[in-house]
Amino acid sequence: MPEHPVRRRGLGTKGWFRPARGVARLLAMATRTERLELRPFAPDDGAGIFGYLADPEAVRFEPYGVPTREECDALAADRAHDERFVAVCLRDGTLIGNLYRSVEGPPTWRTWEIGYVFGPRFWGHGYATEAAARLVRDLFEVEGAHRVVAACDVRNERSWRLLERLGMRREAHMLQAATFADDEHGRPVWHDSYHYAILEARDDAPTTTSPTHHFSDVIDRVEHEHERVTVTRNGRPR
Numbered sequence: 001m002p003e004h005p006v007r008r009r010g011l012g013t014k015g016w017f018r019p020a021r022g023v024a025r026l027l028a029m030a031t032r033t034e035r036l037e038l039r040p041f042a043p044d045d046g047a048g049i050f051g052y053l054a055d056p057e058a059v060r061f062e063p064y065g066v067p068t069r070e071e072c073d074a075l076a077a078d079r080a081h082d083e084r085f086v087a088v089c090l091r092d093g094t095l096i097g098n099l100y101r102s103v104e105g106p107p108t109w110r111t112w113e114i115g116y117v118f119g120p121r122f123w124g125h126g127y128a129t130e131a132a133a134r135l136v137r138d139l140f141e142v143e144g145a146h147r148v149v150a151a152c153d154v155r156n157e158r159s160w161r162l163l164e165r166l167g168m169r170r171e172a173h174m175l176q177a178a179t180f181a182d183d184e185h186g187r188p189v190w191h192d193s194y195h196y197a198i199l200e201a202r203d204d205a206p207t208t209t210s211p212t213h214h215f216s217d218v219i220d221r222v223e224h225e226h227e228r229v230t231v232t233r234n235g236r237p238r
């Protein structure tokens, strides 16, 4: 049976806390993409976290509110020892957001969940797609994932559009799947959520009765998307 997660409505956990399981450490070293650096968090990242998380829009769909500067210092200290969180920086070192990844279910399922939060002033540049595409690629190629999943509030269109840019497929619309607050009468306010997934790209992946949907079909397109957008915006042909 899958391990049951422990509910913890805390800042650092996306709402659900699952203890580390000794999986191989992904992104233990800094990794570069075309425009970004992906690295582990450091204990002195508090100011940087505050820089992208202090905008209410950044946490609108998260199970926590805007953190104080002091809470961001505590987050940095926690995340420096938590391999589920990956810091995303511009090449000049500015911290613009974070990725999240954790094992879902028993190890034999080889299933990972991903998440992400970027500062609103860094939206609209393709940074989240660029960073998350690298994360998903490494989950398949380094960690040997079979399936990568993500969930988001149905109202969070930027989030589910990002998941679709990654080639993930909407597998479910879960009704009243989550609650993070009560109304004035003390009743839970429920939110619907979309669940997305993408399957491994290995040639020897087992066949099933389900239609398959593979990351290799989309990774090249995602990794070169920013070049296409740049060319298009400059008014030159694609």
Ligand SMILES: CC(C)(COP(=O)(O)OP(=O)(O)OC[C@H]1O[C@@H](n2cnc3c(N)ncnc32)[C@H](O)[C@@H]1OP(=O)(O)O)[C@@H](O)C(=O)NCCC(=O)NCCS
Pocket: 057, 058, 059, 060, 061, 062, 115, 116, 117, 118, 119, 122, 123, 124, 125, 126, 127, 128, 129, 130, 151, 152, 153, 156, 158, 159, 162, 225, 226, 227, 229, 230
């Ligand atoms: C979800 C989230 C990361 C998406 O951010 P985003 O900026 O929309 O996504 P990207 O960084 O991939 O940028 C894509 C946009 O940049 C544009 N873009 C501009 N320059 C680009 C370039 N050089 N390359 C690629 N895309 C580019 C794309 O066309 C696209 O624009 P569109 O939104 O008009 O379609 C962001 O909204 C967020 O952090 N939200 C708060 C936290 C949250 O809700 N997390 C999810 C919880 S489930």
